[in-house]
Amino acid sequence: MTERPLAGFGIDGRRLRPGEVFIAITGARYDGHDFLDQAAHAGAALAIVERAPPDPPPGLALLAVDSTLTALHRLAVAHRARLRAAGCRVISVSGSNGKSTTRHLIHQVLSTCGLRGTQSPRSFNNHLGVPLTLLAARPEDDFVACEIGTNHPGEVAALGALAQPDIAVITNIGEEHLAFFGDLAGVAREEFALLDQLAPDALALLPAPPWLAIEPPSTHARIARFAPAPGLVAAALPGVHNQLNAAAAIAIARRFGIAEPRIRAALSTAQPLPGRSRLLFATDPTRPTLIDDSYNANPDSMRAALALLRTYPAPRLAVLGDMHELGARTATAHREIAALAATSAERCILIGPGFAATATPAPTPGVTYHPSWHPALSSRIAAGLSPTTTVLIKGSRAMALERVVEALSRRFGASPRLST
Template sequence: MTTPVTTLKDLAAATRGTWSDPPPNPDLPISGFSFDTRTLQPGNVFIALTTPNADGHDYLDAAFAAGAAAALVARPAPAPGPTLRVPDTLAALHHAAAQHRTSLRQPVIAVIGSNGKTTTRQLIHTALTPTLNGSQSPKSFNNHLGVPLTLLHAQPRHDFLLAELGTNHPGELEPLAQLARPTHIVLTTLGAEHLEFFHDLAGVTREETSALRHLHPPATLIASAQAWSLVLQHTPDTAAQHTPILYDDNDTAAPVHITPDTLKQSAQGTTLTASVHGQTVDITLPMLGRHNAFNTLAALAVAHQLNVPLNAAAASLAHLPTVTRRLERIQLHNHLLIDDAYNANPESTRLAIDTLLQLDTPPDHKTIVLGDMRELGDHTQTAHNDILQHLIDNTRRYRAAHLVGPHYTHAAANLETPPTLHTHPRDTDHTLNAIADTLPQHGTTLIKASLGLNFLRLRHAIEARFVN
């Protein structure tokens, strides 16, 4: 049986590194791994990564001052604690994670897809915890740095490991799936993500389905009907190798679906009745969005596969922790702020708008603030035009919309827009503060933008307006 990487001695063996000075206690348990001295916890191993912006070897003193048990380094460097030298610290991190993953015997669930990965992961974790004890990706740790850290965080005693796998460029996802070796994959939805690099939906589908090559027994695939229809269309050879468990919000023929006419939404959350392989269960979610009710179906499908009673899963979902900046509700006295500005693409932006429009509050209480969607390549202007047209078509359903950034501004210049729609070419602090100042005391505001626009500044401006 492969040895898990839980001590400094295990780490040295897995990476084939050489100690500068042997640690006083090589059997010391590792409390975790970190490449950021600002968040490093006592007992962590510090990974000295070299990037275009910083060299981790320059922060060894800070790492040991914060309580690092040891540091993984790629070159000789003075340090006040034991350092383990390897040719490449990132490669060594991956080697350690691969060995640790091989030692695990619990189900490993990987969440992939264009939209909803983080929320779906949190829903799955919440649904499983009534009867199972497991670990999951911290935050959105879904790239070449986050996935190995997620794997190394898992303990052999855990009942499951839940990982989120993401991609921005072709060829990024498959190595992560190869490292994670999932026994279960949840494929959320496929949409227009990072089209600057994937070019079209066919490219997105090819990238996402590359993960399916690395499913390990029992090789359970849970997929949304929307995503699977695109897999059948664009990667039929891959589709022919799998028989997924499908979930859908409308099609009652899907093994997991929402019972017709049961989905209800309010500013407090969402209720629905789900059918899971013939069993029905009532769900109350403290979160907004029809698409999040849809994501809940994936969580229930996983719970069913891991033999968690559905009623127990439902009771746990009623206490779902807040998923930061994913339709996050912030009540500011008489004003409700809905922050969905972690990131934005055409599908997630339209879903966020529709979530606000469907709330049972008066139209003249609703404000929409959108920032540009990035990494869409040749599809950039068409995507912004489409969102703008959606706003124009629904003008009577909200009081005002503010569009921030050059792409939305360019789109508005080419369309006849209503007076309630305002454009702002630049995302300056002055612009965002001015938008916050226009919001009424009683109302609901949605903010949505690509992460690069840093709409956290807008959130803070709105909070300052209504809290101070």
């Protein structure tokens, strides 16, 4: 039998490349073992399974293990050791908000300045995404930027143990997933658990006061601080929150010894990720400006987005969807954000039962509530828009408010993927 090198690892038969190892993960809504034929058709070199099918796909070698998830994690830990021995540094990015943008900016700056590295594809920041990110890095790389997320206690520590970061960025501590963490102190305990999982001689980068809501506990980790950098952010990345995200990328670039002019040049070309403070039509005087912040939301990121909206002249429209997983803070948080939105925009459209529950018998001028999404809302949102209007679109992931962005973009004659 002719030996061939493995091209990588994957868990999604739809995205598998020839020569990769397919790991048949069993999830809540799918079972990877149902896609062995698809993996074979894609050219998988090997499939790691918990149970062999009675009729294995021809040409697909199988490796049976007790747990494919455990196998994935063990492979990631072994590969992490290879990366360390080769000098490839693992950079982790965690925190309540801004993880994907910060990770993206780190990769943008380092790679533009001549370093070779990889990053988490999309928001690969959970128990599957983190090991896959590590396994995609090559020992000859200079770095891998790894996003670490959480929505239940203990996840950051577990993912940190896989990544063992050489440089760890905690973007902020805010009101995220309070249904599971209880309060801000619970969020802080979860996020700061990463400090106990760093590689030897690692560095943790934290925002300087007052940008960090809670200070870390006593730790043996080396800590350095970063602060917003107003003069170093691309025009396409608006808002103070993006200044803070950029400051983290700048601090890491400096740690890699990159000169300040090269950092400035790299940041000047940075573009936002879809759904994260992305400006559409901002330079077109014939169409309204859209602030596409539709990817996700919690109270802190809502405040940041509304602060950005307030920097634009009237007329302004805020299209906000519910914030999920806030537990006991749900009613209060939606009431606070609804009130802030009413003072930040001349017109507000608030969508979801969380916001609808804040409506009072005496309606607030310019504010309308919709308990759920329905397609006709797109027409209502577009009604009355003028070329001078600025529209903010933001909500939790489950609200899927990117469909508002898509509908408005179609209405004004452009694809949201191509607009600037």
